[in-house]
Amino acid sequence: xxxxxxxxxTLRLIDGADKSPFLEATxxxxxxxxxxxxxxxxxxxxxxxxGGAGIIGPKTLDFMMRNHLPGEIASxxxxxxxxxxxxxxxxxxxxxxxxxxxxARAPGSMGDFSWGxxxxxxxxxDPVFDLSVIFFTQLIPSSAYPARAQLKALVHGAxx
Numbered sequence: 001x002x003x004x005x006x007x008x009x010t011l012r013l014i015d016g017a018d019k020s021p022f023l024e025a026t027x028x029x030x031x032x033x034x035x036x037x038x039x040x041x042x043x044x045x046x047x048x049x050x051g052g053a054g055i056i057g058p059k060t061l062d063f064m065m066r067n068h069l070p071g072e073i074a075s076x077x078x079x080x081x082x083x084x085x086x087x088x089x090x091x092x093x094x095x096x097x098x099x100x101x102x103x104a105r106a107p108g109s110m111g112d113f114s115w116g117x118x119x120x121x122x123x124x125x126d127p128v129f130d131l132s133v134i135f136f137t138q139l140i141p142s143s144a145y146p147a148r149a150q151l152k153a154l155v156h157g158a159x160x
Contacts, residue, residue, distance in 0.1 A: 038136060041123070045132040048113065049125045064093040065113040065125075072099055085149075106149040107156035122148045129159055 022035050036044075047053040052061045067090025069076065074086035088103030089096045098104060098112035114124035120139040125132045135151050142148075 038134070041134055042132075045123050045125060045134055049130065049132040065095070065097065065111070066092055067097045067099060068092055072103070107152045116142055116148060118142055120145070120147050122151065124152070131155075131159075 020035070047055055048061065048065070051058050056064070069090050071090075072087060073089045073091055073096070085104040085106060087105070088098065088100035090099045091097060092113060095113050095115040098108045098110060098114070101108045101110070108124075109126045109128035111127045112124050113127075114122065116122040118140060120135075120137045120142045122135040123133065133151070133155060135147070137147060139145055139147065
């Protein structure tokens with residue numbers, strides 16, 4: 001039998017509840033630093049999908065998940081580094097809204113509400129199929145691989 005060489009740690013705990021740097025944040029950011037569990041994130045997306053579940057009123061939720069741009073994200077300026085498509089997408093309060101699946105070049109339903117994180121995480125709510133999806137990974141930057149579009153293609157392929 002050959003010698004087995006031990007490599008460096010590839011998966012290690014970098015944050016614990018008792019010593020988390022998020023307990024005493026020095027940078028307040030509306031676009032980063034959210035801490036929670038996968039179960040909590042699913043509860044959040046399910047709350048959005050089911051009409052607010054007594055947390056957000058249905059009219060507020062409808063307003064939140066509607067496009068508030070005069071057009072699509074692409075009309076607002078240069079494209080970002082994110083995997084998020086700019087064409088065919090609008091923006092509501094806290095997430096992107098699918099306006100035109102053909103222009104977005106990814107399967108989806110009109111009115112899909114979604115957002116992703118820097119490490120390629122992603123959620124979307126599909127109002128046509130009454131579906132909420134969460135996807136967790138740690139691939140940085142989010143534009144490194146088209147995981148979101150492929151995930152949507154796989155899910156939509158399974159539904160039809």
